[in-house]
Amino acid sequence: MLRPVEMSRVVVAGSNKVIEPVIEKLHELNLLHVVNYSGTDDAFEMGKPLGTASEYAEKLIKLRSIERYLNISDKMPDKQFPESQVLSQMDGILGSVGDDVIATAERISEIDNEVKIKQDQAKALKPLAGLPLDLELLYGYNSLAPFVGTVASPVEADVSKVSYVNEVFTASSGGTNAVAVFVPAEKAGDVSGVLAEHGFSEISVPRGLTGSIAGAISTLESDSKRLEGEKVPLQKKLNDIKAQHEDLTLAIDEYLSIQSQKAESPLRFASTDNAFMIDGWLPTDQYETLKRELESAAGGRVQVEKLDGSEADKLVETGEDIPTKMNNPSIVRPYELITRLFAIPEYKEFDPTLLIFVFFPLMFGLILGDVAYGLIIFIVMFMLKRKFRTPGWASLINIVIIASIWAIIFGFIFGEIFGPLGLWDYIFSGSHHVGLLGTVADPHHVGIDFGSGFYGSLGRLGPEIGGFAGGMFPMYRLATASVLMLIGVSIFIGVIHTGIGSVLGVKNELAYGEKRHAYFEKLPVLLFQVFFGLGLLGLIAGGLTHPLVLLSALVIIISIVMMVKGPEGVMGATHIPFFVSNLISYLRLLAIGLASVGVAFAANQLAFYVLMPMLSGGGHEGFTTIAIVVGIVVLIMVHFINLLLGILSPFMHPLRLHYVEMFTKFYSGHGGGVEYSPFGRVRRFLRD
Amino acid sequence: MVVETITDGGILYGLLAVGAGLATGLAGIGAGVGEQGIGAAVVGVVAEEPGFLGKGLFLMLLPETLIIFGLAVSLILMFAWTPFA
Structure with a gap:
């Protein structure tokens, strides 16, 4: 499972006479990852597309434009169609229905244009509405120069000064002064200068309208309203067509895509006048199936051959990529999303998906660690699962669902239902937890209450040591003792997590044949971390002279020496701070959790111990109704925000721990791989 | 008088808390300054090539360890180091 599926290199060669059945069969099998012919061999040239290619391409273009007008985009199917039905209804959709759709959509865009023009005209005319002139009088003179627009101050007097002959009409409404000035054409220049001094701004009068200005405006407005009304049934028609034919259209799209993919496929093959040759990779265990099926499809006139290891290796050396097909059981598969987001593993590399499946939800749970939050996320995601069915969303939702189960489990360990002071005490122990937050001045009395309530005697693992009660569960995360314990747990998870990464790193380098890198670059990191x-553990247990500390110091020195001897020389040892910070980085498992616990704690404290007693007169019992209502509103608000953050950060931070702390030890040191994408297509809307 | 009730231990504890706060807070500023440039660059690259998202995220999250260092110091100050024991 940590390795991708084993691949074999095959060559399919045959006569051009059987190319169509071979392509048909290959596409149906959906097995062969075709290596495109690069055109470097003189004996071969690139294949030519089948004759039907352009026909399918044209149909596909028309269908896509229909889809665009109908606003149809790819989705998961509600219905499936047999190929015969698709074939019989395709002409209808592409023909009459399609033409109808295109005509309707074009009419709608025409209407939109007209409405826009009319609205613009109405808007331009608005300031002129008060002028006592008809529209046709505002333009079209030979010897007169008209000026129509708005001004900031009265203009009559100044216009008279430059042109004795004039006619000025004014109207003002809502703070704007409209003006229409008519002067002899030869005075136009002078008048325009005068008008400019008064802040004149011209309004271009739309041509082709008649009658009073106010009348024209109302006509324009009623026209655009009428046109908008005309649009409604057209849009309804498009929606009806979409509702009726959406799945069928997508099925036709799928059918045409498949056909055009097949018709154009010879472009990827090498060919001569009489023969063709297809190179490709496929999972080794599928080779026999491919050979048998192709030979029966082509009536024996095709040769399917598997290259042996050394020949395939030679091709890989010349730059051919072996495609990677990740091999994970279905419960792990959603986590391939996280792997893919970073890089596809190379064929010879480890596929880290299984490790992500183990560690990611664990870390998510450790950070969130709340029964109620976990349950809410679980239920919400379960509901979203029906809505979002595309593969990417489905994976993401499954990832969070698995993670939320761990959050519930850790919720029981931490004793949190909506945070400390939340519902846990009401449900399980019956009495409020007192002295949750101890002071540093009195550390030994903090956490003495560990073990009371739900876990009973189970909570007390071991006898009382010093002032500590020795009990562990539920370990309230804000208590000093559990903070200290979680620091240890976080670092411990870090050592294991990066350790596994380093082990895989060593094996990876060995797989590539780089012994020096394996033993002097990756191995010392493992030892060091x-x-x-272990050294830290020894320090805590017995101080500087503890044998574990001495042993660790020795091994660490040896590992540093190994790094210096390694391929990078002294530079290798400069990475040491990075390795230390790798481990400290795991403290975020504790830290992010503490932050969200802190918010939940503050909310509960505020509601139960501040607001509700305050509003009901000081007592801690017998709250008034209003106090309970206000308290609950505050609780819901704060917990809702905390829950949103509680999904985001427990997701991002483990992601970082994988990408930065773990993947750097072994993953993608040799560049990303190529995903196995076989020639063929998974049919979603079509059925046999 | 109030002044008489403040003990040496109390002052020490107060200073400890201030130190812990400074450790996390300043480290947070440092991480933020580091991430702003990388974040902007990553958004730019992802806009051009969405496939870079994972690696971009990786680069962007690198300086984040800084704040964890600060936090580690704070945790040690507040919880693990007890000068009053």
Whole structure:
């Protein structure tokens, strides 16, 4: 499972006479990852598309434009169609229905244009509405120069000064002064200068309208309203067509895509006048199926051959990529999304998906760790699952669902239902937890209440040591003792997590045949980090002279020496701070959790111990109705925000721990891989 | 008088809390300054090539460890180091 599926290199060669049945069969099998012919061999040239290619391409273009007008985009199917039905209804959709759709959509866009023009005209005329002139009088003179527009101050007097002969009409409404000035054409220049001094701005009068200005405006407005009304049934018609034919259209799209993919496929093959040759990779265990099926489809006139290892290796050396097909059981598969987001593993590399499946939800749970939050996320995601069915969303939702189960489990360990002071005490222990937040001044009395309530005697693992009660569950995360414990747990998870990464790194380098990199670059990192963790443990247990500390110091020194001897020389040792910070980085597992616990704690404290007693007169019992209502509103608001953050950060931070802390140890050191994408197509809307 | 009730231990504890706050807060500013440039660059690259998202995220999250260092110091100050024991 940590390795991709084993692949074999095959060559399919045959006579051009059987190319169509071979393509048909290959496409149906959906097995062969075709290596495109690069055109470097003189004996071969690139194949030519089948004769039907252009026909399918044309149909596809028309269908896509219909889809665009109908606003149809790819989705998961509600209905499936047999190919015969698709064939019989395709002409209808592409013909009469399609033409109808295109005509309707074009009419709608025409209407939109007209409405826009009319609205613009109405808007331009608005300021002129008060002028006592008809529209046709405002333009079209030979010897007169008309000026129509708005001004900031009265103009009559100044216009008279430059042109004795004039006619000025004014109207003002809503703070704008409209003006229409008519002067002899030869005075136009002078008048325009005068008008400019008064802040004149011209309004271009739309041509082709008649009658009073106010009348024209109302006509324009009623026209655009009428046109808008005309649009409604057209849009309804498009919606009806979409509702009726959406799945069928997508099925036709799928059918045409498949046909055009097949028709154009010879472009990827090498060919001569009489023969063709297809190169490709497929999972080794599928080779026999491919050979048998192709030979029966082509009546024996095709040769299917598997290249042996050394020949395939030679091709890989010349730059051919072996495609990677990740091999994970279905419960792990959603986590391939996280792997893919970073890079597709190379064929010889490890596929980290299984490790992500183990660690990611664990970390998510450790950070969120709340029964109620976990349950809410679980239920919400379960409901979203029906809505979002595309593969990407489905994976994401499954990832969060699995993670939320861990959040519930850790919720029981931490004793949190809506945070500390939340519902846990009401449900399980019956009494409020007192002294949750101890002070540093009195650390030994903090956490003495560990073990009371739900877990009973189970909570007390071991005898009382010093002032500590020795009990563990439920371990209230804000208590000093559990913070200290979680620091240890976080670092411990870090050592294991990066350790596994380093082990895989060593094996990876060996798989590529780089022994020096394996033993002097990756191995010392493993030793360094594991013994750094063990050394810390020794320090806590017995101080500087503890044998574990001495042993760790020795191994760490050896590992540093190995790094210096490694391929990078002294530079290798400069990475040491990075390895230390890798481990400390795992403290975020505790830290992010503490932040969200803190918010939940504050909300509960505010509602139960501040607001509700305050509003009901100080007592801690017998709250008034209003106090309870206000308290609940505050609780819902704060917990809702906390829950949103509680989905985001427990997701992002483990993601980082995988990408930065773990993947750097082994993953993609040799560049990303190529995903196995076989020639063919998974039919979603078509059925046999 | 109020002044008489403040003990040496109390002052020490107060200073400890201030130090812890500074450790996390300043480290947070540092991480933020580091991430702003990388974040802007990553958004730019992802707009051009969406496939870079994972690696961009990786680069963007690198400086984030800084704040964890600060936090580690704070945790040690507040919880693990007890000068009053």
